[in-house]
Amino acid sequence: MNTIIERITEAIKDILIGLIKSCLDNMFTSVNEQVGTIAGQVGQTPQGWNAGIFNLIQNISQTVIVPIAGLIITFVLCYELITMVTQKNNFHEFETYNIFLWIFKAYVAIYLVTNTFNITMAVFDVGQHVVNNAAGVISGNTAVDASEAITRIVDALEDMELGDLFLLSIQDHKGNVLALDKVNDSYTGTTFPGGHVEANEIFQKSMIREVWEETGLTVEAPKLGGLYHWHKSGVHYVITLYKADKFTGELKSSEEGRVYWIPLEELKTKELATGMEHVLRILESEKVDECYMHLEADGYVGDLY
Known part of the structure; x- marks a missing residue:
């Protein structure tokens, strides 16, 4: 009777340990797959993620957004210049730094509008550089090696009486x-x-x-x-x-x-x-x-x- 009970006990323990080990293996395998997928996506540039959408956005930016923004900036700059002339009594009370200030604002506005897309891409490039060099974690091996942890858990389960x-x-x-x-x-x-x-x-x-x-x-x-x-x-x-x-x-x-x-x-x-x-x-x-x-x-x- 005692031998039968001991064999039944060992059989139940083996089944439970096998189920727990299988669940842990599947869990860590799934985690590694998901982490690898995320690492690949995070490390991509917009061009690499979807070249078609990237080219479409770039064309819209250059052919639609930039011209519209240029018209708006032109209107604003012209309005500001006219206001400045009328307020200064047709340049009779004109100060030199005002015209230089107006030229500087015009230059900055035109530069930002014409390079908005490039600036945005630069932000992505900086982010990708930071991600890829974050201690080599994402661009390197992202797999979680749980073999030692699972081995210790199985040993503890086998020792459990x-x-x-x-x-x-x-x-x-x-x-x-x-x-x-x-x-x-x-x-x-x-x-x-x-x-x-x-x-x-x-x-x-x-x-x-x-x-x-x-x-x-x-x-x-x-x-x-x-x-x-x-x-x-x-x-x-x-x-x-x-x-x-x-x-x-x-x-x-x-x-x-x-x-x-x-x-x-x-x-x-x-x-x-x-x-x-x-x-x-x-x-x-x-x-x-x-x-x-x-x-x-x-x-x-x-x-x-």
Whole structure:
């Protein structure tokens, strides 16, 4: 049974790791393709981006916009010159710097209008130069090499183990079960003896060892009764439930808490540890052998199967 559980666990882990690795590979491949496309587009000049549109805009600028702008500037300059002459009493009160100022403004306006397209292209050229020389990032290799990161993630996933635990319901032949009032950690309340599986230890031997440490009893021929499991902080915790009615030894309590015999129905009335009501239903029912606890807003809720 333990070998089957271990193989199922490893198979599930392999499937999940494969899916996660595939998703990461596809994600980084898509990112690299998109970054490469953006890098190519950002590094293009207007001529390289679409030569046809570029030539069309250039022709419109030279044959339509520049002539219209020239007419407007001519009108403005003529109007300003006439105004200046009339205001200066037909040059009787004329100052030399006024004519030079008018000539300078006319020169600047004509130069800007006739070279607007070239100035705009110069701005694009400067932007392209800055982009292409930004530490060689865009014009060079834009691919994100995630192989090392993915390898580390896969290694971490492979090292992640299932949280292996167990509980054992021990019954005597008088209708009583062995209860443990657990007090030494966050999992408190009335429960059954149990514990953790150590490294390289099978479930049954681990269960016999832990029960002896907590109760002083050595159980014999335990039977698998069901599974109780949940996820928390990326770890899948699985409690394997056992039942036994054969044991030897003298009952004694341990630092885990007081152990004692109690009728099953009376046990149900005590302040049970979290999830014990589901454990009892699994161990009592022949139709229910698994409980999965899922987290909701008010806490964990159990689903029986």
